[in-house]
Amino acid sequence: MKIKVIGSGSMWTAYNSASYLIDDNILVDMPNGMCKNLFRLGLNPREIDHVLLTHFHGDHYFDMPFYFLLKSKSNDKNVNVYCSKEGKKKTQKLLKLAFPNTVKSVNEAINLKYILASSFKVNDYLVKKWLVDHGSMKPAFGYIFEKENIKVGFTGDTILCQNVEYMASICNYLFCDCMFVKSTTKHMGIDSLKYLTEKYSNCKFVVSHLEDSTREELNKIKLENVIVPEDGLEINI
Ligand SMILES: [Zn+2]
Numbered sequence: 001m002k003i004k005v006i007g008s009g010s011m012w013t014a015y016n017s018a019s020y021l022i023d024d025n026i027l028v029d030m031p032n033g034m035c036k037n038l039f040r041l042g043l044n045p046r047e048i049d050h051v052l053l054t055h056f057h058g059d060h061y062f063d064m065p066f067y068f069l070l071k072s073k074s075n076d077k078n079v080n081v082y083c084s085k086e087g088k089k090k091t092q093k094l095l096k097l098a099f100p101n102t103v104k105s106v107n108e109a110i111n112l113k114y115i116l117a118s119s120f121k122v123n124d125y126l127v128k129k130w131l132v133d134h135g136s137m138k139p140a141f142g143y144i145f146e147k148e149n150i151k152v153g154f155t156g157d158t159i160l161c162q163n164v165e166y167m168a169s170i171c172n173y174l175f176c177d178c179m180f181v182k183s184t185t186k187h188m189g190i191d192s193l194k195y196l197t198e199k200y201s202n203c204k205f206v207v208s209h210l211e212d213s214t215r216e217e218l219n220k221i222k223l224e225n226v227i228v229p230e231d232g233l234e235i236n237i
């Protein structure tokens with residue numbers, strides 16, 4: 001499994017927003033600016049056939065219209081969107097706002113499927129969706145990818161909750177929210193991360209959605225089993 005951290009920062013930093021590319025073909029989240037972020041890293045958003053969305057804050061899905069439009073002009077027109085049930089309405093509304101006169105032709109051109117199930121196959125992976133706690137944004141999900149006994153989790157935006165602990169307890173790698181130095185009612189912070197690393201020492205934690213002050217602190221304290229990625233970091237698992 002090849003995972004590229006496309007974005008490791010929060011919206012309010014010069015880093016790209018939290019998002020990941022798996023095996024050049026699967027994306028976890030599609031923040032505003034995503035298509036450009038991929039092109040800048042020398043990657044091609046046309047090759048992406050699967051997009052898993054964690055929740056519907058703009059910094060996790062606002063580039064969907066540009067991706068749909070690009071796919072409509074590409075040879076490979078397969079688009080599979082995995083999300084909660086509001087996803088179809090939200091992404092279609094956004095497409096209409098972005099390109100009011102071409103919604104119909106874009107939707108006719110692409111082979112678009114919305115997958116709302118809580119577990120599904122993506123390429124060779126068995127993927128399960130886990131409810132997390134992102135304050136008033138409900139629902140918000142994390143995902144666990146499994147293949148040949150290797151499990152890789154993505155928490156999405158969340159506080160420390162039972163399902164995040166479960167993910168940490170079974171995953172080899174967990175890509176997790178660590179936005180702030182101190183946890184809030186919406187995001188995990190370094191205190192939650194420390195708790196997880198001490199309790200689940202078999203898991204490697206790759207932090208994301210970082211504020212600059214959090215990145216600085218994490219680079220200073222150097223926690224065991226924690227990777228503080230730069231945008232574009234590739235991890236082979
Ligand atoms: Zn959010």
Ligand SMILES: [Zn+2]
Binds near residue numbers: 057060157209
């Ligand atoms: Zn976010």
